[in-house]
Amino acid sequence: MAAGDLVGAVLRSVLAAVLSTPWLIGVLLLAIAKVVGLGRAVVHGGHGRDPRRTFSRAEKVALLERAGHRCEHHSWLLGRCRETEALQADHVHPHSRGGATDVANGQALCRRHNRGKAARVPWGWELAGMQRRRRAYFPPGSVTAVVRHGPRVRSTGVRQIGAVSGARALRNVPVDAD
Known part of the structure; x- marks a missing residue:
């Protein structure tokens, strides 16, 4: 028996054992979820944090007006949330x-959907x-x-603002006097 056939036979027997035991399926799925979560944390958590944590009053007003004073959460079954109070x-x-405290990275959410989202990073297809x-x-x-990922201050005094969804282009914008 060739080495490749032996490895294939061992993998098939291990897979058959895992699939025949329900708790092993759960452990396997949990391990896969943890690996995916770790990968996303490495990709999305490695950026320097914006020193400003909260949106200013003017930014909150802009976010609410832009959203039509309605929660922006959207579910595949019920559509857009109808909540308009306490956004x-x-x-x-x-x-x-690593997300920026900037209107370009903001959304209006009701309290329930904001708590439900927590610190979850949206997938690219969700952003699209x-x-x-x-x-x-x-x-x-x-x-x-x-x-x-928002403003990054460089030594040249110019901010770099990353384009959306992994696009490679960056554009330079003068630094505001905040």
């Missing part, structure tokens, strides 16, 4: 995971769906894209 300004890409839906309710001419 909160939320980081789409969480501040704790959000961008597509925002075209329907954002004021005409508004930018619907989310900038995941």
Whole structure:
């Protein structure tokens, strides 16, 4: 028997044993979820944090107006949340995971959906769906894209703002006098 056949036979027998034992399936799925979570933490958590944690009053007003004073959470079954009271300004890409405290990384969420989201980093397909839906309710001419990682101050006195969803292009914007 060749070495490749032997390895294949061993893998098939291990897989058969795992699939025949329900608790091993659960352990395998948990291990896969932990590995994926660790990979996402490495990818999304390695950026320097924006020193400013909370949105300013003016930014909150801009986020609420841009969202039409309605929660931006969208579920595949019920559509967009109808809550209009007690809305909160939320980081789409969480501040704790390197997200910028910037209107470009903000959304209006009701208290329930903000707590449910917690510090979860949205997948690229979720951001694409959000961008597509925002075209329907954002004021005409508004930018619907989310900038995941915000302003980075370089020694040249110029901010770099990363483009959305892994795009490679960066553009330079002069630093504000905050």
